[in-house]
Amino acid sequence: AEVVRYADSEVTIRVDIAQTGILVFSDLYTKDWQAEVDGQAARLYRANYAYRGVIVPAGNHSVRFRYDPLSYRVGKYISVSGVLLLLLCGIHAVVSSWRQKRCAVLK
Known part of the structure; x- marks a missing residue:
């Protein structure tokens, strides 16, 4: 071998x-x-x-x-999910801020 x-x-x-x-x-x-x-x-x-x-x-x-440890795979999925959640929260914050500014301008 x-x-x-x-x-x-x-x-x-x-x-x-x-x-x-x-x-x-x-x-x-x-x-x-x-x-x-x-x-x-x-x-x-x-x-x-x-x-x-x-x-x-x-x-x-x-x-x-x-x-290929299970702990690594689970940790990878948790990390990716956390990053995606933070990204969605950031997008939501930007959109909410944009809507509030737009509504203030229209009033």
């Missing part, structure tokens, strides 16, 4: 094996890691109590581990 890419949230490994086996990657297992074999989602296993493992069929394959 050859590590092609190693980043904080993603690891890509090229594997060439003669028969189906389990690739054990000696990096900490958490439920927030996801695995793909040749771009298709694969089940991630806890291997040797602490590491990540994935079943790889015989042949030449690309295995990708991707870190």
Whole structure:
């Protein structure tokens, strides 16, 4: 096996094996890691109590581990929602101010 890419949230490994086996990657297992074999989602296993493992069929394959924590996704949606809410409040304030000035001019 050859590590092609190693980043904080993603690891890509090229594997060439003669028969189906389990690739054990000696990096900490958490439920927030996801695995793909040749771009298709694969089940991630806890291997040797602490590491990540994935079943790889015989042949030449690309295995990708991707870190995608739920807390990050929830935080991202909350942040985007907050920015949109502030933007809407700002638009509302500008429109209300414009209407009040317009009504004052018309009186």
